[in-house]
Structure formats: C-alpha cells, structure tokens
Amino acid sequence: MKALLCERLGPAEELVIRDIPEPSPGPGEVVVAVRTAALNFFDTLIIRGRYQTKPAFPFSPSAECAGTIAAIGEGVTGWELGERVAAWLGHGAAREKVVVPAEALVRVPDRLDDAQAAGLFVTYGTAMHGLIQRAHLKAGEHLAILGAAGGAGLAAVEIGALLGAHVIACASSPDKLALAREHGAQEEIDYVEGDLRAALRKLTEGRGVDVLYDTVGGDLAEPALRSMAWEGRYLVVGFAGGEIPRIPLNLLLLKGCDLRGVFWGEFVRREPAAHRRNMERLLDWAAGGHIRAHVHATFPLERWTEAYALIGDRKAKGKIVLTL
Template sequence: MKALLCERHGPAEDLVIRDLPEPKPGPGEVVVAVTAAALNFFDTLIIRGRYQTKPAFPFSPCAECAGTIAAIGDGVSGWQVGERVAAWLGFGAAREKVVVPAEALLRVPDRLDDAQAAGLFVTYGTAMHGLIQRARLKPGETLAILGASGGAGLAAVEIGALLGAHVIACASSPDKLALAREHGAQEEVDYGRHEIRGSLKKLTGGRGVDVLYDTVGGELAEPALRAMAWEGRYLVVGFAGGEVPKIPLNLLLLKGCDLRGVFWGEFVLREPAAHRRNMERLLDWAASGHIRAHVHATFPLERWTEAYALIGDRKAKGKVVLTL
C-alpha cells in the first residue's frame, strides 16, 4: 500500500512515498480505500511542525478523504463493503487505505464526485460552524470574507449566501473576485488595489460589517476590524497571510464588537452531534447543486509537490485534491 509520508519536519519536497503493510480494522473501525484526499492550508504547516497538531513520525498529511469501504471491524453495523463514504481524520489520509472510526463516516450522495466530497469537511465544515454556531449569522446581515477565493473563503461565500447574508468578497485580484462572484458574492473589495477599511465602510454606507470571516490575518486584520459595525462579530479562522496579527483591544471596546475564534477541529470533538448535522446538511446542499464544492485542481499522489505549491503560493481558487 502506497502512502505519502512526513518522516521529518520540512518543506513538501521532503515528503516521501513508501510502501506500507495493508491496514486492518479494529473493533468499531473500518478500512477505507481512499480515492481522493484533500489538502488545506494547514497541511503546509503541519509538515513543518508549525501547526497546533504535531503527529508522531512518520505520518501522512491530508485531514479529509473520500473513497469506498474495503473492510469492516467487529461491532460495526449499518455499513457495507463497497459503500461510498467520506471522513475527516485530522491527518493521515494521503495513502491508499486508511483506518477510520465508523462514527466518523458519512455517506456520499450519488450525485457528488469523490474529489468534491473529500474537500467538504475542513473548508465547508469550518464555514458552517463559523457562520452558524459562532457568528449566529442572520438573514440580511452583511458578511465580509477576507481571502474569498481560496478554499476556505469560497466555502464561506457560498454558505453565507445560502444563509441569506449580503456577501462582500475581499481578495487580492480581479480574477479571484470574479470567482467569488460566481459563487454568490454580491459585492467586492480588491485589497490588492484599495484600502480595505474605507472600502468596507463605503459599501456598507458607513455602518460597517456585521460579520467578518478572516482566513488571512496578517496586516489586513486591524484595518478590517476597524470596519466592523456596532456589535459586529469578527471571526478568526486562519492566517494564510503568514503572520498572526496583534489586535489593539481598545477597538473591541469602541466598536462594541466581538472577536470570536473558529476552531472547527475542536468543535468536532466537543460537539459531534452538531458537527454531523452540519455535514449532512452540507452533503445534501452539494448533491442538489446549492453549493458547488469547487475543486481547483486534482493531482495524482506522486505529484504532491505541485499540489502543495498551489496552496503555499496562494494560487489555489478552491480545493486542491490528491487522487489515488
């Protein structure tokens, strides 16, 4: 069985493909024959030892996957060999077969392909948790999204639009903003050309933004926070810009607004029933075409360096998926 492995911390070029023994399921587990494993921005961090999760060596990257059930362990009911499934693992999915707790499986609807299903968990799951459980987003509220053309940003654009928000896409180039519009954004800010605080204030008639979904961080965070509305909710999702910003706390006081962390992985562990409801809703939306689950590119496992480069260089518009 082939597996992409991280044997020491370093860049993607240091990863290797090894042959490993076939896995066997234990009680309560199944073996999934992986056909698609999705990459996320944190995959560029975890292999360098710069992410909060630090697996023991050797480990496989990729937190989410789709495929078919190849074997079933003792005590597992309600599943059959050959069924199409998807799962979130945290890490370890970039291999031909992987052991998954049965409780982590979700059925993949017939109308959804494996690459789309594999990419739904982290980006769309985070958007669902962030906008529903953390922001309590209401129909008619204004939602601005920093990094709106990446996998995480596009998911928030689509989910926000479905939840009835007025969506403002914020990205660094016209082509990225055009993609966000295709996914449901109604207005846009090109922060490669225009100052973000003034632009958001202008688009909201001076009122400010009700909810801001920040996947970028860095130098954009403080000016975006200055564009928040009274009692707005600023969602801290990620730091694709590379720097963790230092926020002046007096701004929260002056705005009467909240700064709220969105830690989806911990939410999954602490509130599994709410997570499953979110994901079942997402899979139904994806199968019915309400969300596009946009896949920017797929690469065979052997071309992992190209896939990593797309994400690390912030050129991905949607998900990047490894296929097996």
C-alpha cells in the same frame, strides 16, 4: 500499499512515497479505500511543525478523504462493504487505505463526485461552524470575507449567500474576485489596490460589517476590525497571510463587537452531533447543486509537490485534491 509520508519536518519536497502494510480495522472502526484526499493550507504547516497538531513520525498529510468501505471492524453496524463514504481524520489520509472510526463516516450521495466529497469537510465544515454556531449569521446581515477566493473563503461565500447574507468578497486580484462573485458574492473589494477599511465602510453605507470571516490575518486584520458594525462578530479562522496580528483590544470596546475563534477541529471533537448535522446538510446542498464545492485541481499522489506549491504560493482558487 502506497502512502505519502512525512518522516521528518521540512518542506513538501522532502515528503516520500513508501510501501507500507495494509491496515486492519479494530473494534468500532472501518478501513476506507481512499480515492481522493484533499489538501488544505494547514497541510503546508503540519509537515514543518508549525501547526497546533504535531503527529508522531512517520505520518501522512491530508485531513479529509473520500472512498469506499474496504473492511469493517467488530461491533460496527449500519455500514456495508463498498459503500461510498467521506471522513475527516485530522491527518493521515494521503494513502491508499486508512482506518477510520465508524462514527466519523458520512455517506456520499450518488450525485456527488469523490473530489468534491473529500473537499467538503475542512473548508465547508469550518465555514458552516463559523457562520452558524459562532457568528449566528442572520439573513440580511453584511458578511465580509477576507481571502474570499481560497478554499476556505469560497466555502464561506457560498454558505453565507445560502443563509441569506449580503456577501462582500475581499481578495487580492480581479480574477479571484470574479471567482468569488460566481460563487454568490454580491460585492467585491481588491485589498491590494484599495483601502480595505474605506471600501467596507462605503459598501455598508457607514454602518460597518456585521460578520467578518478572516482566513488571512496579517496586516488586514486591524483595518477589518475597524470596519465592524456595533455588536459585529469578527471570526478568526486562519492566517494565510503568514503573520498572526496583534489586535488593539480597545477597538472591541469602542465597537461593542466580539472577536470569536473558529477552531473547527475542536468543535468536531466536543460537539460531534452538531458536526454531523452540519455535514449532512452540506452534503445535501452539494448533491443538489446548491454549493459548488469548487475543485481547483486534482493531482495523482505522485505529484504531491505540484499540489503543495499551488497552496503555498496562494494560487489555489478552490480545493486541491490528490487522487489515488
């Protein structure tokens, strides 16, 4: 079977496609015939050794996939061959078949296509965990999202709107802001053209932001933090801007606000039942058309360099998916 492999650290151009033996499931496992494997920003980091997860060589990128059950291991009940499923693996999904613990599977509703199902876990799962378990977002609160047109940002826009928040999309161009508005944002800020702090204060009538969902970091972090409301919750989600900011801790004191990390992968490991509830709710929303699970582009596995380039150049407006 074909697999996209990282055999040494480096850029996406140094990945290779190899023929490798087909896997067999062990006890408690299933083999999934992968139809779609989604990519995320951290896939550009893990192949360079710049992510907290450092798999042994050779490994496949892509943390999430959708497909059908091709084989079932000993002791696995409640699943049948041919069922449509999706799963989050951490890494390893960019191959024709992959072994998955049965407890990690989620059924894919008939009305949901494979590309959307594969792309729900990391971006939507992170947004769900961040806004519900970490921020305790309430209806009517002001939610600002930095990087609102990327996969992670769009997920937060949609979920925030569904939860009843007043969503402020913050992005780097008018077309990205237009996309965020299509997904449920009510206000928008172009942080390249204007002063982020002044714009956030204006849109909240001087009160400040209740919840800030930051996928960018870098130079935007401090002005965003200075825009928080009293008892606001600043969610640290990622650093797509490339730099990890140095936060002046006195701002937390003066604002009476919280700085909260959103480490979705660790949440999945520590609280699997809460994770499953989140994902079942998301899949129902997606199947019912309440969230769009926007896929920017799909590429055959052999065109992985084009897929990586869209993410690395920050041109992706939604999810990038590899098809097998």
